[in-house]
Amino acid sequence: MSYEQSCQQLKFDYAPVQSAYSPQNSQNSLFTESQLGVPPNGTTWTKPGEGNQQSIPQGIPVSHRASSAIEHIKHRRTRSGCYTCRQRRVKCDEGRPQCARCHKGSRSCTYPPPRSKVRPGSSSVSDAAKATEPIAEASDSDGEIWDNGEMPAAAGIMKRNEDYVKTKASSQCHPRHRNAASQKQPAQSHKQSLPSIERMDPDVAVGHSPTCSPHSSPQSGSRGSPHMANSTPDSSLSPEKISLSYLPQTQRFYLDYLRNNITYHHYFFRHNANFFLHHILVEQALSYEPLLQAVVAFAAFQVTLGKPNGRIQDFLGYYNRAVSLLRKSLASGQTHTDATLLTILQLATIEEYLGDWINLLGHQKAAYSMLTELYSVGTITENELRRKVLAWYSRFDLFAGFMSGDEPALGREWFIANERYHSEQAVQHPESTECKLEAAIATHGVVARDMVVLFTNLPRGAITFEEFQRENHSLAARIRNMREDLNPFLSDDRYVVESFEGASERDEDDIVDPYQPGGLRQGPYWPINFLMLDWLGTSLMHTYQTALVLQQQPPSNLLQLALEICRLFEAIQYWPGSTPGSMLSAQAALGIAVIFLPKDERHTMWCRRKLTAVESQGYTYSPTLRGKLANLWGLPELRHWWLPNEEGYPSIIRSIRAFIDDRTPNAGNQSKAEEDVRDCERSLQ
16 A cells, blocks of 8 residues: 555544534533433432542532432522632621631631722622622522532632632633623722732743743653742742632542642643643632533543543543533623633543544634634733643644644734744743743744645645745755754753663564663653654654655655654653653654554554553544544454454443444534534634
């Protein structure tokens, strides 16, 4: 089989996508009760981990309507009770300095500051109060309880942070919301609320980037980003300082798991984004219930993968609730904020893991609409949250363009703004490894986008063949320059991995040598391994697509590029010091390399074992990809599982595959899916 035939077999054409939270969806939930494992009427879930907050929950808290046996007692809402009682949704006797309920339960008791007096006719306080009513009403109307008898805590959390939410919304909302939002500012901000992004991000105040601290050198596998913590004046802003004590036990467990075990590699960031994930994302989740449920869902998913008898409902309930709450939030017309966009991105990440490309691409479209609504090219790099949002979204944008053969939705000016910012930081801090790495990552983003656009425009007739040749020649030079920019790191032997002690012995059927001396970097140079994978994949695809366009025989170096990707992937897989999630972060380059390897049994079996290893860690390959590779290798059994006799086929992955296969629409549903996407996009306009 020729390379051209292989490429044609692996061309991905996706049907119109369906939004996960389309208002036209006849169900208020994406999943039925039987799919979620919701107990039938008259039964309840067993309370997980009772009496031991550190135990891994064996089930999920399932929300249900209050029955006659558990009556939802309403009380008059007040604004002067302590935060703890308001979060727990119980009546506060407003005793000072500690109310009776907090004293009895040995809980922290904190009251809001006194409200400033308002002149007759002024509406600042009343309008500020009204601004939070949609949140309060939405949570009250549900009347839901968890299996541990507690109300969903996120509704109270949002109330606690009402000033934080309104302050962020006023500065970031769409112009059509801005005037109304600005009039809903409280007369006096609550200093006891969670630290704001502006306080946390020093570059807004002092003009330098915490990501590119000149004195930073984070090590691989670090929990959190020490360089950011050191550059923040307020030491109380470390992730451990965010109190989760008022959350239900299972939510506390999963958020603690996120902060202690999930790294930026699980989210496919190329550089250390642990501070963003462990602090900023968690902080935002505590202000917006849909995001809280989505973040908990992702952590619960990762926990479930490590349990021998993990069940799909152990995380799917949280995901389902996040989608449902997000749909309600969008339909109600609530002001869009950073947290709204982060919810969509978190759901898209979950869907990528599940292999649910239909809903993932739908969320990518929704994220684009909201990103361009909340930010502009001039504001997207103003703080760490926005820079990470751009990095998070742009990966989906480039991937969607590559898979569908369309131009990325986000304009080139956004990528240029990101590259310019990080390049300026690298110039200002010439000794900072962090800044140099961020600049290299940003440059690759621009090159990757330009390559997708170039090879999309030619077949569409948007450019002439002469224009293609000229632009492609320039693109090839830029790709070579990317490699040269990495040479200072690759020639520095201070962080070369010298030993693979503790790793398994090399397989005699291995197609590469993962233990090649000098073939892996560690410490502050750990991201170089993934930058090399990105360069190898980009170079491979550019060389191959150029040969196709020019109708030339593909160069012989394609195999060498593919084998180098395989070697680096396997080195990351086997090195005992690899950061958790590293293999997942390297799987995209592997997916490109397997196309160009020989189709003999030895190479094919190596590929099948690596794909098994990736999927066993929770990254479920879509039915489309499985079918394409089955056709490429002439092995129809790959549609079921990668290895013979279901070797290494985890039961949880089996359940996820069956669930997604059942949800994937066929050709007859394409028009309905397309209509649902249009409805969702209209709700964001």
